[in-house]
Amino acid sequence: DTGVSQNPRHKITKRGQNVTFRCDPISEHNRLYWYRQTLGQGPEFLTYFQNEAQLEKSRLLSDRFSAERPKGSFSTLEIQRTEQGDSAMYLCASSFENQPQHFGDGTRLSIL
Amino acid sequence: GQNIDQPTEMTATEGAIVQINCTYQTSGFNGLFWYQQHAGEAPTFLSYNVLDGLEEKGRFSSFLSRSKGYSYLLLKELQMKDSASYLCAVMNDYKLSFGAGTTVTVRA
Numbered sequence: 001d002t003g004v005s006q007n008p009r010h011k012i013t014k015r016g017q018n019v020t021f022r023c024d025p026i027s028e029h030n031r032l033y034w035y036r037q038t039l040g041q042g043p044e045f046l047t048y049f050q051n052e053a054q055l056e057k058s059r060l061l062s063d064r065f066s067a068e069r070p071k072g073s074f075s076t077l078e079i080q081r082t083e084q085g086d087s088a089m090y091l092c093a094s095s096f097e098n099q100p101q102h103f104g105d106g107t108r109l110s111i112l
Numbered sequence: 113g114q115n116i117d118q119p120t121e122m123t124a125t126e127g128a129i130v131q132i133n134c135t136y137q138t139s140g141f142n143g144l145f146w147y148q149q150h151a152g153e154a155p156t157f158l159s160y161n162v163l164d165g166l167e168e169k170g171r172f173s174s175f176l177s178r179s180k181g182y183s184y185l186l187l188k189e190l191q192m193k194d195s196a197s198y199l200c201a202v203m204n205d206y207k208l209s210f211g212a213g214t215t216v217t218v219r220a
Contacts, residue, residue: 004154031206042116042199042210043155056207091154100145101208103154 002026004104006092012110013082020078021107025094032075033101034067035091036060043091043103049075079109087111114138116211118200123217124190132185132214134200142203146174146185149197149213158198159185190218 005024013019025032030051035043046065047057052072061067064083069075079086089108093101115137124130136144143162147155159169161176161183173186187194197213 033206033208035208041212042201043208045207045209048206050206098142098203098206100157100160102157103147105154 004092004094004102006090006104006107008107009105010108010110012112014112015082015084017082018078018080019082019109020076021090021092021109023075023077023092023094023104025074025092026102027073029094029096029102030072031095031097031101032069033093033095034075034077035093035103037089037091037106038087046077046090082109082111084111114202114204114209116200116202116209118198118211118214120212121215121217123219126190126192126218126220128190130187130190130216132187132198132200132216134183134185134211136181136183136200136202136211138202138204138209140204141178142205144174144176144183145201145203145208146172146183147199147201147210149199151197155199187216192218192220194218 032049034046037043049069064080067077089106091106093103095101118134145160146158149155159174171188195218199213200211201208
C-alpha cells in the first residue's frame with residue numbers, strides 16, 4: 001500500500017502565476033477528493049470525483065480553480081492567476097465508496 | 113450548514129487518559145470520523161462510528177450518540193508521540209466536514 005501521493009510538497013510562486021498540483025490516489029480507490037487547509041483550521045472540502053466524473057464543486061472553488069481526473073486515476077488541481085488568499089495546504093484524499101478517506105501529505109502553496 | 117465544535121487545546125500526562133469531545137449540528141449524517149494530524153503531515157484516519165455506541169481500536173476508542181449530536185475520542189495510556197491535533201469530521205453523503213481540531217500536548 002503506497003498511500004496517496006501528492007506533488008510537489010511545496011510550491012512558492014508570485015501572485016498572478018498559475019500553479020498545478022498532482023494527486024495519485026490509492027490504486028483501488030474509485031473516489032478522489034480535494035480539500036484545502038489553513039493554519040489552525042480543519043480541512044475544507046473543495047471537490048470530489050467518482051472515477052473520472054467530477055460530481056461536486058464547493059462554492060469555495062472560484063472560476064480560477066479547475067480539477068481533472070481524466071482516466072479515473074490521478075488528478076490535477078490547477079489555480080490560475082493566484083492570489084494571496086490562495087496560500088494554504090492543498091490535501092488530496094481517496095476512498096473506496098464511503099469507506100474512510102485516506103489523505104496524502106498535501107501540497108503547501110505560498111504566494112509571494 | 114455544518115457546525116462542528118471541539119475544544120481548542122488539551123494537555124495530559126504521559127500514561128494518562130484523555131477524552132476529546134465533539135458536538136455537531138449538520139444537515140445530513142452518514143458517519144463520524146476521527147483523524148490524527150501531526151504538524152506538517154497528512155491527517156491519518158483513527159476511528160469512525162456510523163451507529164450509536166463505542167468502537168474500540170487498541171489505545172483509541174470513539175463513541176457516538178446521534179440523538180445528542182455528540183462524539184468523543186478516548187486516548188488511553190498516552191505516549192509522547194500522541195502529541196498532535198485530533199480532528200472530528202462528519203460525513204454527509206461523501207463529503208467530510210471537519211472541526212478546527214484539538215491540539216493535545218502530552219507531558220512527561
